[in-house]
Amino acid sequence: MADCVAYSELIKCCISKRAIEEGKLVHKHLVSNGNKPKSFLLSMLVNMYVKFNLLGEAEKLFDKMPERNVVAWTTMISAYSNAKISHKALxxxxxxxxxxxxxNMYTFSSVLRACDGMLSLRQVHCGLFKYGLESDVFVRSALIDVYAKWGELDNALAVFEEFVTGDLVVWNSIIGAFAQNSDSDExxxxxKRMKRAGFAAEQATLTSTLRAVTGLSLLELGRQVHVHVLKYDQDLILNNALLDMYCKCGGLDDARLFFSQMKERDVISWSTMIIGLAQNGFSREALDLFEMMKQTGTKPNYITMVGVLFACSHAGLLEEGQYYFESMKKLFGVDPGREHYGCMIDLLGRAGKIDDAVRLLHEMNCEPDAVTWRTLLGACKIHKNADIAIYAAKQILKLEPDDVGTYILLSNIYENSQRWEDxxxxxxxxxxxxxxKEPGCSWIEVDKRIHAFxxxxxxxxxxxxxxxxxxxxxxxxxxxxxxxxTNFILQDLEGEQKEDSLQYHSEKLTIVYGLMSLPRASIIRIKKNLRICGDCHLFAKLVAKTEKRIIVIRDQVRYHHFQDGTCSCGDYW
Structure with missing residues (x-):
């Protein structure tokens, strides 16, 4: 019979080659003729079955083990935790x-990720102190990750602050926790604290930091982070995060250049660039890029097709949009989802085909949400279809009874239809x-400080x-x-008072502050919490022309690039 070392090497070979049947034969041979293998070999076999995702086989073997040490137990706990079978891990x-x-620390870091609620998480957290593992790097990292998963950022920060952190793993966890929970400032x-403490940022840190920069649309800071990314130029995940940052911060020239220089691209890279172009008003370029993507043999996915249909809807490309929507399942195997239907309803609605939009909405293979109904409502507002607008608004208020914007818009529709009592x-x-109504807010970065209006x-x-x-x-x-x-005023105002109200919209104040504060060669970059109104859109176009400046405004839906009296959206937003 082969010795323990030979069996050990055989099991390792089966795992590396994913040779499932051969692995089972090794197991059978090992226990044949009444042999009683060493515990470490049985642990290796349990690990092999786990690696092959045969958890039932792993548990059967585990139950027969005469001695089960911490490694064997941790292997099973980790397996069920990774398989999202939380109750078994606990x-x-x-x-x-x-x-x-x-x-040990590996046991706890595995079981923490299996905690299916705050009660079990707190119980496991308390258990750490009994075994003196509360300061272990892996355990602290897992604790921070799980508290962040449940939105408990204060607890995550408390775990981080409890000990002086001398390991980058814990820094990565706490930065990622706040970035993933949309607390970009923190x-x-x-x-910044990590850098001051003398740690060099690695891929995971930079990916989280780029997500935070993207959330705040801080293009200049994103360019500074890019410098740190250069030493990891072969990391595709990090490169995709950097590309996403440039697209979502309105830096299309940077995005185009970076995309053209990427040595490796996957479907995420292509989709990010397609969506980035569409959201920034370059729909035709987005569709051209989609054709290039297909020529490379990269298969479009669900997100790619959202970007393609978004490009069509925001450029009024009705025939192209209908073709892509009707053929996406047949050509690419992508089933239409809520986002795809939303783009098509938007496209039909903008084209004035309100009845077709309503028909498609009722044909959706899933229940329309408030966003879908708002899309229809927006089209009705453009084409002054009061009856369907009222119908859509009522559907929104059923789903979101406190949606102030819908109340105000519905009230204005009633007034315009002379339905005073309603x-x-x-x-x-x-x-x-x-x-x-949520007040309009716009902000701009000047001298590394955010100025909000x-x-x-x-x-x-x-x-x-x-x-x-x-x-x-x-x-x-x-x-x-x-x-x-003054059609864009949503209050009971008259005459000159309406004009005065328009004049002090937040983006107008921000544009003027940008003109006053930034050098003439600088682009005025503004972010806004609401959708830009038509009057401010016209104002920005004229300012860009008369003052010979480039103005970029990111609103709730997309970017608007104003230059020489025109906007990248082609006045179609």
């Missing part, structure tokens, strides 16, 4: 403790529920100068034909 921990086997603060009743409901908020230290400059600029624009479009 059950095995309890059995392990009852058998008198002490868990993620970036922690990244409008009054709706406003009364809003008052009773304490619902108020809110409609009717006069707290900015330079507000008097800004308003003076804005008033002079509006007079100048009136001379080239600018007339405020």
């Amino acid at each position: 059950e095995f921990l309890i059995l392990m403790l009852r058998e008198g086997v002490s868990p 993620a970036l603060n922690l990244f 409008a009054t009743s709706l406003r009364k409901t809003m008052r009773e529920r304490g619902l108020k 809110i409609f009717r908020d006069m707290s900015h230290p330079q507000i008097d100068d800004i308003i003076r400059e804005l008033n002079q600029l509006v007079l100048k624009l009136r001379g080239v034909g600018y007339v405020p479009d």
Whole structure:
């Protein structure tokens, strides 16, 4: 019979080659003729079955083991944790403790990821102290990850701050925790702390940091992070995160250049660039890139097709959109989902085919959500279809009873249709529920500081100068034909008061501050919390032309690049 070392090497070989049947033969031979293999060989066989995802076989063998040490127990706990069979992982921990086997750091880091709620998480967390593992790097990293998964960022930070952190793994976990939970400011603060503590950023750190930069649309900071990425130029995941950052921060020239220089691209790379071009108003270029992608043999996926249909809907390409939508399952094996239907409803609605949009909405293979109904409502607003607009608005309010924007829009539709009683009743409901419209807010980065402007908020230290400059600029624009479009006012205002309200929209204040504060060669980059209104869109186009500046505004839906009196969206947004 072969010795233990030979069997050990055979098992390793089966694992590396994924030779399942041969592995089973090794197992059979090892226990034949009444042989009693060493415990470490049985542990290796359990691990082999786990690697082959044969958890039933692994557990059968585990149950027959005469001696089960911490390695064997941890192998099973880790297997069930990785397979998302949380109750089994927790059950095995309890059995392990009852058998008198002490868990180690690997056991706890595995079982923590199997915690299926805060109760089990706190119980396991408390158990760490009994075994003196609360300061272990792997355990702390797992604790931070799991607290972040449950949105408990305060607890995650408390675990991080409990000990001086001397390992990059823990820094990666805490930065990732805040980046993944959309607390980009704190993620970036922690990244700065890490750098000051003398740690060099690695791939995982940089990926999380780029996600935080993307969330705040801080293009200049993203360019600084790019410098750190250069030493990992072969890391595809990191390169895709960097490409996504440039696209979502409105740096299309940077994105195009970086994409062209990527040595390796996968479906995520192509999809990111296609969606980036579409969201920034370059729909034709996005579709051309899609054709290039197909020529390389890369198969489009669900997200790719969302980008393609988004490009069609935001450029009014009805025939192309219908072709891609109707053929995506047949050509690429992609079943239409809610996002694809939403793009098509948007495309049909913008083209004035409201009835077709309604028909498609009712044909969806899933229940339409509030976003889908809002898409239809937006089309009805453009084409002044009051009846279907009212129908869509009511569907939204069934799903989201406190959606202020829908209440206001529905109230205005009632007023425009002279349904005064319905409008009054709706406003009364809003008052009773304490619902108020979210104020428009726009912000801009100047000298590494974020300056925010809110409609009717006069707290900015330079507000008097800004308003003076804005008033002079509006007079100048009136001379080239600018007339405020008061159709975009959603309050009960009249005449000049309506124009005054429009004049102080947050993006206008931010544009003027950018003109005052940034060098003439700099692009004025603005982010806005709401969708840009038509009047501000016209204002930005005229300012870009008269002041010879490039203005980029990111609103709720997309980027608008204003230059020489035109916008990249082609006035179709």
